[in-house]
Amino acid sequence: MSDQGQYKGMIALPIPTAISKLWPGVQDHLHITLGYMPTVTTNQANVLAMLVHDTAKAFGAVPVQLRGQAVFGDNSKVALVIPNPRLRALRNVIITRALKAFPKIVDTWTYPNWRPHVTLGDAKRTPRISTDTTFVCETIEISLMNGPCYEVAFKEEDHDDADSRQKHSSVPEPRRAGRVDGKRPGRGGRDGRRRVLPR
Numbered sequence: 001m002s003d004q005g006q007y008k009g010m011i012a013l014p015i016p017t018a019i020s021k022l023w024p025g026v027q028d029h030l031h032i033t034l035g036y037m038p039t040v041t042t043n044q045a046n047v048l049a050m051l052v053h054d055t056a057k058a059f060g061a062v063p064v065q066l067r068g069q070a071v072f073g074d075n076s077k078v079a080l081v082i083p084n085p086r087l088r089a090l091r092n093v094i095i096t097r098a099l100k101a102f103p104k105i106v107d108t109w110t111y112p113n114w115r116p117h118v119t120l121g122d123a124k125r126t127p128r129i130s131t132d133t134t135f136v137c138e139t140i141e142i143s144l145m146n147g148p149c150y151e152v153a154f155k156e157e158d159h160d161d162a163d164s165r166q167k168h169s170s171v172p173e174p175r176r177a178g179r180v181d182g183k184r185p186g187r188g189g190r191d192g193r194r195r196v197l198p199r
Contacts, residue, residue: 007144009037009045011052011094011106013062013137014151015118025127026120032064032081032137033116034091035098035106040144044102049142049150051097059090061154062137066118069131077123079131081116091116094140 015030023030040048065082072078081087091114098106120126143149 005041006039007041007045007147009040009142009144009147011035011037011048011098011140011142013064013140016135016137019133019135023120023129023131025125025129027126029143030118030120031141032118034140035095035108036110037105038107040105042144042148044105045142045144045148045150047101048098048105049152051101052094052140052142052150053152055090055093055097056140056152056154059086059093059154062087062090063134064137065134066131069120070117071123072115072117072119075123077120077126078117079120081118083116087116090140 010031011034012031013034015032020026020030063084063086065084066079067082068080070078070080095106095108099108118131120129120131137154139151139153141149141151
């Protein structure tokens with residue numbers, strides 16, 4: 001983080017814990033990156049979180065299918081995502097709206113062709129595991145490296161009592177988030193400040 005409160009960040013679909021816990025030896029905070037932000041402030045993240053919130057309400061949960069693995073970039077082992085129309089449409093809407101609000105905030109030049117994947121860790125150290133599976137992503141998040149993380153749910157949940165409704169309508173303080181810059185395994189832990197936006 002700089003003196004001006006600038007971070008590196010990403011807009012991503014977190015992999016459900018029920019899936020990631022089946023893969024021993026992989027890095028923390030598994031996700032599908034929709035857009036990487038080389039520089040973002042907390043004020044910009046607040047605006048983007050509301051844009052993502054509005055978009056998520058229109059889409060519903062996103063089905064994901066993983067098939068095969070590959071090595072990307074600086075020797076990172078990844079599980080490959082088979083793109084589907086809803087996933088592509090979601091990304092296109094979010095990136096378009098983000099760039100309209102803040103031109104060049106999302107890096108679309110380093111990798112102009114989006115190849116959705118889940119980074120598992122260092123190719124030499126990550127154990128051989130099968131990652132071919134299907135699941136549904138029910139949340140989307142904006143994570144800032146060593147800064148706040150904003151989480152938005154795609155679909156409504158039923159809450160039976162008034163206390164539960166009050167709990168889920170509040171906006172807690174964001175927690176500190178871990179690394180999201182893609183440099184080494186273990187980045188982007190969930191020990192950071194997390195703000196769950198109301199549905």
